[in-house]
Amino acid sequence: xxxxxxxxxxxxxxxxxxxxxxxxxxxFADIASAIGISRGNFYHHFKSKDEILEAVITRRLSxxxxxxxxxxxxxxxxxxxxxxxRILITNRTKIMAFGCPVGTLTTExxxxxxxxxxRAAQIFTLFRDWLADQFRALGHRDDADxxxxxxxxxxQGIAVMASALKDEAFLRAEVAALEAWLDQLPDHTPTxx
Amino acid sequence: xxxxxxxxxxxxxxxxxxxxxxxxxxxFADIASAIGISRGNFYHHFKSKDEILEAVITRRLSxxxxxxxxxxxxxxxxxxxxxxxRILITNRTKIMAFGCPVGTLTTExxxxxxxxxxRAAQIFTLFRDWLADQFRALGHRDDADxxxxxxxxxxQGIAVMASALKDEAFLRAEVAALEAWLDQLPDHTPTxx
DNA sequence: GTCTATAACTCGATAGAC
DNA sequence: GTCTATCGAGTTATAGAC
Numbered sequence: 001x002x003x004x005x006x007x008x009x010x011x012x013x014x015x016x017x018x019x020x021x022x023x024x025x026x027x028f029a030d031i032a033s034a035i036g037i038s039r040g041n042f043y044h045h046f047k048s049k050d051e052i053l054e055a056v057i058t059r060r061l062s063x064x065x066x067x068x069x070x071x072x073x074x075x076x077x078x079x080x081x082x083x084x085x086r087i088l089i090t091n092r093t094k095i096m097a098f099g100c101p102v103g104t105l106t107t108e109x110x111x112x113x114x115x116x117x118x119r120a121a122q123i124f125t126l127f128r129d130w131l132a133d134q135f136r137a138l139g140h141r142d143d144a145d146x147x148x149x150x151x152x153x154x155x156q157g158i159a160v161m162a163s164a165l166k167d168e169a170f171l172r173a174e175v176a177a178l179e180a181w182l183d184q185l186p187d188h189t190p191t192x193x
Numbered sequence: 194x195x196x197x198x199x200x201x202x203x204x205x206x207x208x209x210x211x212x213x214x215x216x217x218x219x220x221f222a223d224i225a226s227a228i229g230i231s232r233g234n235f236y237h238h239f240k241s242k243d244e245i246l247e248a249v250i251t252r253r254l255s256x257x258x259x260x261x262x263x264x265x266x267x268x269x270x271x272x273x274x275x276x277x278x279r280i281l282i283t284n285r286t287k288i289m290a291f292g293c294p295v296g297t298l299t300t301e302x303x304x305x306x307x308x309x310x311x312r313a314a315q316i317f318t319l320f321r322d323w324l325a326d327q328f329r330a331l332g333h334r335d336d337a338d339x340x341x342x343x344x345x346x347x348x349q350g351i352a353v354m355a356s357a358l359k360d361e362a363f364l365r366a367e368v369a370a371l372e373a374w375l376d377q378l379p380d381h382t383p384t385x386x
Numbered sequence: 387g388t389c390t391a392t393a394a395c396t397c398g399a400t401a402g403a404c
Numbered sequence: 405g406t407c408t409a410t411c412g413a414g415t416t417a418t419a420g421a422c
Contacts, residue, residue: 022304106357111215157350164299164314
């Protein structure tokens with residue numbers, strides 16, 4: 001099963017529009033006209049809107065997995081966690097406009113009572129497990145998962161409020177506070193040899 | 194201008210449905226059938242859907258203002274802040290199902306590029322200013338506003354993650370962590386006399 | 387006059403046949 | 405890839421009920 005270029009473009013545009021306008025507010029016509037194809041052509045690749053959502057979530061899961069694996073090459077666990085936290089800075093413009101893509105999609109699907117909600121929440125699980133690994137590497141055996149969830153929650157809160165306030169200074173201040181929290185965490189990294 | 198009972202019922206049901214299903218996903222038919230009136234009757238009370246949204250936001254602003262004023266009778270500023278934090282516990286069932294009503298509405302309106310977004314975000318301003326007042330009462334002259342935003346962001350993050358994970362233990366743990374953070378804050382409450 | 391119900395209109399959505 | 409069917413949304417018009 002080859003992945004056609006058209007299918008790829010549909011997924012890419014759907015991914016962007018689901019983020020910027022929301023899943024429900026995005027229509028087939030919006031996606032089709034944005035990439036310059038007919039609605040019929042669309043139907044050749046995806047039979048229903050739910051099928052596109054499925055593809056977008058799969059796409060995001062893969063992208064997240066790839067990003068985390070890339071960060072795994074960073075030397076210190078704390079630096080890896082910092083990489084995660086700094087997504088908020090890197091993507092600040094979009095976050096201030098549309099919030100976090102993961103959090104907002106999960107929230108929307110929850111309200112729609114959509115079956116894909118659990119699958120969208122899986123993206124959080126990837127971050128959660130990866131972050132917990134880093135905290136375990138820092139010697140936090142018992143509370144690694146709780147610390148991972150704490151970082152996730154803090155990040156989500158920053159995204160929501162930055163979007164509501166449209167305030168970059170707030171975003172930067174709260175990111176700095178989160179980094180300070182991480183910095184004062186006891187580091188029990190076991191030394192080799 | 195009297196407020197008819199029907200108008201009141203429309204606002205009340207719209208408020209609930211906008212929270213539970215989202216603004217856009219809620220149709221006139223949904224509201225009408227839920228309270229047992231005809232769709233046509235709607236337009237006697239509201240000229241458009243945006244007008245209902247306007248009324249719902251006004252309603253929430255008033256309710257928030259009233260809640261904050263009620264809390265102002267609490268003796269200590271820290272207890273007042275605790276009252277705010279504990280909304281997460283009190284409303285945990287709905288929050289785990291639909292998130293925070295303020296955060297999710299603001300997020301949705303941002304994506305829809307809806308003019309009412311700023312007005313919805315005003316609810317956050319009420320909480321922000323009230324919380325800042327409490328922190329000032331605790332002697333935090335310079336960082337009262339930043340502390341207020343920190344509490345708001347932490348609360349929003351907890352709501353988002355609790356809804357994504359459907360995990361009450363997580364919610365309670367993070368609320369406890371936030372209360373612990375508040376508890377270790379220096380209290381410089383000036384004594385009278 | 388205030389409220390409510392019925393019905394029809396317009397538009398844009400998904401879905402699907404050709 | 406075009407073209408159409410069907411459905412449901414917001415909205416409007418109009419007329420009946422209190």
